Amino acid sequence: MSLVLYHGWTSSASRRVRLFLEEKGLTYESHEIDLAAQQQHSPEYLRINPNGVIPAIIHDGRALHESATICEYIDEVFPEPPLCPSDxxxxxxxxxxxxxxxxxxxxxxxxxxxxxIQKRAESMSDEELEQMIARIPSPERREAWRRVARNPxxxxxxxxxxxxxxxxxxxxxxxxxxxxxxxxxxxxxxxxxxxxxxxxxxxxxxxxxxxxxxxxxxxxxxxxxxxxxxxxxxxxxxxxx
Ligand SMILES: N[C@@H](CCC(=O)N[C@@H](CS)C(=O)NCC(=O)O)C(=O)O
Known part of the structure; x- marks a missing residue:
């Protein structure tokens, strides 16, 4: 079995999956993604999670994103201890x-x-900011980056x-x-x-x-x-x- 987790230590959605994996007693290979450096928008990571956010896992060679979906999947594949209601x-x-x-x-x-993120986003030139935002798949997150960079x-x-x-x-x-x-x-x-x-x-x-x-x-x-x-x-x- 191989399990790789792409995550950030302070990312809330990543923390959810880490806690779930630890409750299951599973070991995994950890790949930290630096959000401030926009590693989540890199072409390599977008191949793993096309939404450009963390976390994502690769389980036995297959990628999966969305923290809640990942947890439910893990619960089905590794049923003990059960962490979803049986009813x-x-x-x-x-x-x-x-x-x-x-x-x-x-x-x-x-x-x-x-x-x-704010400090790094504020320091970008308008050109850098627009180039970076062009790589973000979701309109909500494009807006969030614009806000934090220019209009907190x-x-x-x-x-x-x-x-x-x-x-x-x-x-x-x-x-x-x-x-x-x-x-x-x-x-x-x-x-x-x-x-x-x-x-x-x-x-x-x-x-x-x-x-x-x-x-x-x-x-x-x-x-x-x-x-x-x-x-x-x-x-x-x-x-x-
Ligand atoms: N619905 C997604 C949300 C994931 C999410 O928002 N991740 C944040 C960190 S908690 C992220 O990657 N933010 C960086 C960005 O939006 O550029 C999930 O639950 O997996």
């Missing part, structure tokens, strides 16, 4: 939940790119994103049953949102993940961080990672 209804709810979480990634990007997100936009992410934590609080998000067991539903909570609790809105505000999520977050796989996945504080 079809719970599995369907898990998929809707992950899709919902993925739809909020733009809110996280506004905060993350300030630290990881305003405090009002960041406040809106913060509020959207706080609403996500409240939603999680109302979903918790038996300590986990769906079906009373640890699953991809939980793993999918770990990188979001890591950033919210660290910088974006630390008070949202406190006993006084969202006690069930706070307990859940402590339980996740105590898992051996969490340390192995290296979901280190974003600001120092």
């Amino acid at each position: 079809p209804y719970d599995r369907a709810r898990m998929r809707n939940w992950v899709r919902h979480v993925d739809g909020l990634i733009g809110n996280l990007i506004r905060f993350n790119w300030r630290h990881r 997100y305003t405090e009002t936009e960041l406040a809106q994103s913060r509020s959207n992410l706080e609403a996500l934590v409240r939603e999680m609080e109302s979903m918790m049953t038996g300590g986990w998000l769906i079906g009373g067991a640890y699953s991809l539903a939980d793993i999918a949102v770990v990188p979001f909570i890591a950033r919210i609790s660290e910088e974006i809105s630390p008070s949202a993940v406190t006993q006084a505000v969202n006690p069930k999520v706070t307990k859940w977050w402590a339980a996740i961080q105590a898992r051996p796989a969490f340390e192995r996945a290296r979901i280190d504080p974003f600001m120092t990672a």
Whole structure:
């Protein structure tokens, strides 16, 4: 079996897949992609993931992208320990939940790119910027790079994103049953949102993940961080990672 992971240490979607792989006890070859240097837009990487984002895997010579799809695939190919609910209804709810979480990634990007991409993007000449943007497959990401390079997100936009992410934590609080998000067991539903909570609790809105505000999520977050796989996945504080 050969498994190669293309990822970034601070990329949220990559962190999700790393945690999933570590929970499965799988070993993989690690290929770091430097987002600030736009390695994700290189012709070689676009052959692996035509969307030009990380993560991607190559399993036994075949490439696959999209973090949630990768995790579900891994769960099918390596069934132990199971990390997707066995009940079809719970599995369907898990998929809707992950899709919902993925739809909020733009809110996280506004905060993350300030630290990881803005400096490099700002230093580009207009010509360099346009040449680089021409290689980006998705119109949303072209716009995000233009914004971060020339017209950084305003405090009002960041406040809106913060509020959207706080609403996500409240939603999680109302979903918790038996300590986990769906079906009373640890699953991809939980793993999918770990990188979001890591950033919210660290910088974006630390008070949202406190006993006084969202006690069930706070307990859940402590339980996740105590898992051996969490340390192995290296979901280190974003600001120092
Ligand atoms: N839906 C994708 C999102 C992947 C994604 O947005 N990756 C980010 C890092 S977390 C990325 O590669 N950003 C660089 C860029 O957009 O240029 C997934 O879940 O795999």
